[in-house]
Amino acid sequence: GQNIDQPTEMTATEGAIVQINCTYQTSGFNGLFWYQQHAGEAPTFLSYNVLDGLEEKGRFSSFLSRSKGYSYLLLKELQMKDSASYLCAGRSNDYKLSFGAGTTVTVRA
Amino acid sequence: DGGITQSPKYLFRKEGQNVTLSCEQNLNHDAMYWYRQDPGQGLRLIYYSQIVNDFQKGDIAEGYSVSREKKESFPLTVTSAQKNPTAFYLCASSIDLGGRGTDTQYFGPGTRLTVL
Numbered sequence: 349g350q351n352i353d354q355p356t357e358m359t360a361t362e363g364a365i366v367q368i369n370c371t372y373q374t375s376g377f378n379g380l381f382w383y384q385q386h387a388g389e390a391p392t393f394l395s396y397n398v399l400d401g402l403e404e405k406g407r408f409s410s411f412l413s414r415s416k417g418y419s420y421l422l423l424k425e426l427q428m429k430d431s432a433s434y435l436c437a438g439r440s441n442d443y444k445l446s447f448g449a450g451t452t453v454t455v456r457a
Numbered sequence: 458d459g460g461i462t463q464s465p466k467y468l469f470r471k472e473g474q475n476v477t478l479s480c481e482q483n484l485n486h487d488a489m490y491w492y493r494q495d496p497g498q499g500l501r502l503i504y505y506s507q508i509v510n511d512f513q514k515g516d517i518a519e520g521y522s523v524s525r526e527k528k529e530s531f532p533l534t535v536t537s538a539q540k541n542p543t544a545f546y547l548c549a550s551s552i553d554l555g556g557r558g559t560d561t562q563y564f565g566p567g568t569r570l571t572v573l
Contacts (some may be wrong), residue, residue, distance in 0.1 A: 352499065381561070390547060390564035391500075435499070444515070445562065447492075447499035 350374040350438040352448035359454045360426055368421045368434050368451045376441030382410050382421045383435040385450065391435055394421070423453070431455045460484070461565035463548050468570045470542075477534045478568045480548030487553045489531035490562060491515075491523065493544040500547065506531055507553065535570065542572045 351373040360366040372380070379398040383391035397403055397412035397419060409422040423430055433450040440446065461482040470476045480489065488507050492500040502515030506525040520539025525531055531550075535542045546569075549562040 356497075383564075388545075388567075388569075390566050393561050393563065396561060437500075443560075444502060444505070445500075447501075449497055449499045 350377075350440055350446040352436055352438055352446055354434075354436050354448040354451045356449070357452045357454070359456060362426055362428060362455055362457050364426050366423045366426060366453060368423070368436075368453070370419045370421070370436035370448060372417050372419070372436075372438045372446075374417070374438055374440055377414060377417075377438065378441050378443065379439040380410075380412050380419045381437040381439065381445065382408075382419075383437065385433045385435055387433070394434075426455045428455050428457070461548060461550055461563060463546075463565040463568050466566065466568060468568055470570065470572050472572055473537045475534055475536050476542075476570065477532050478546055478548075478570070480531045480533065480565055481529055482531075482548075482550045482565075483529060484550055484563070485528070486550035486563075487528070488551045488560075489525070490549040490551075491521070491531070491533045492547045492549065493517070494547060494567075495544050503533065542570060545569050 354370045382394040385391040395410035402411045407424045412419045433452045435450045436448040437445045464479050490505040491503040494500050501517050503521050504523045506512035512525050522534045547567045548565040551560045551562045
């Protein structure tokens with residue numbers, strides 16, 4: 349398994365940029381996932397990184413540094429609908445996912 | 458429409474009763490998973506199944522049981538032995554267990570179980 353650490357809460361203004369950091373400690377690393385979860389709903393897949401570097405998908409980007417055990421999710425041009433919890437999950441060599449507790453992002457007008 | 462369904466969305470049970478949560482997928486995925494989510498904690502894996510008629514315990518399997526008689530279905534029974542069953546239960550599926558590419562897990566809408 350893995351220990352996943354991410355901040356509990358973040359607040360930002362509509363149109364701004366927010367970066368959610370995630371650190372992990374693993375006995376065997378096999379990929380890093382980010383999910384978005386609105387209150388009371390299912391998590392939805394946002395991004396996957398297994399190699400070092402930045403993956404960009406529209407307004408959302410995800411970065412991974414395996415040597416540092418570190419990832420971040422970057423949300424640009426924030427919209428009110430981006431208010432949600434963002435889950436960082438590490439996959440280990442036995443293919444199981446370990447989830448962080450989630451970062452609740454609140455977007456204010 | 459392909460997807461994962463869980464029913465019911467809300468479930469209330471008396472303490473000491475067993476309850477079964479359903480999970481069905483029509484994505485033709487081999488692997489299926491059950492997680493529970495509690496406030497302030499990450500999702501925790503209860504059971505997972507790679508193929509029909511096979512399943513493995515996750516990190517918190519005590520007090521739970523599953524079956525996988527069909528590829529599409531992976532029901533979870535919360536037994537009276539589970540000490541703190543009130544939680545949000547999420548079912549997920551993926552193409553397979555993760556041996557190829559991303560094999561992303563996709564989640565159902567969840568069942569919120571409250572034990573009174």
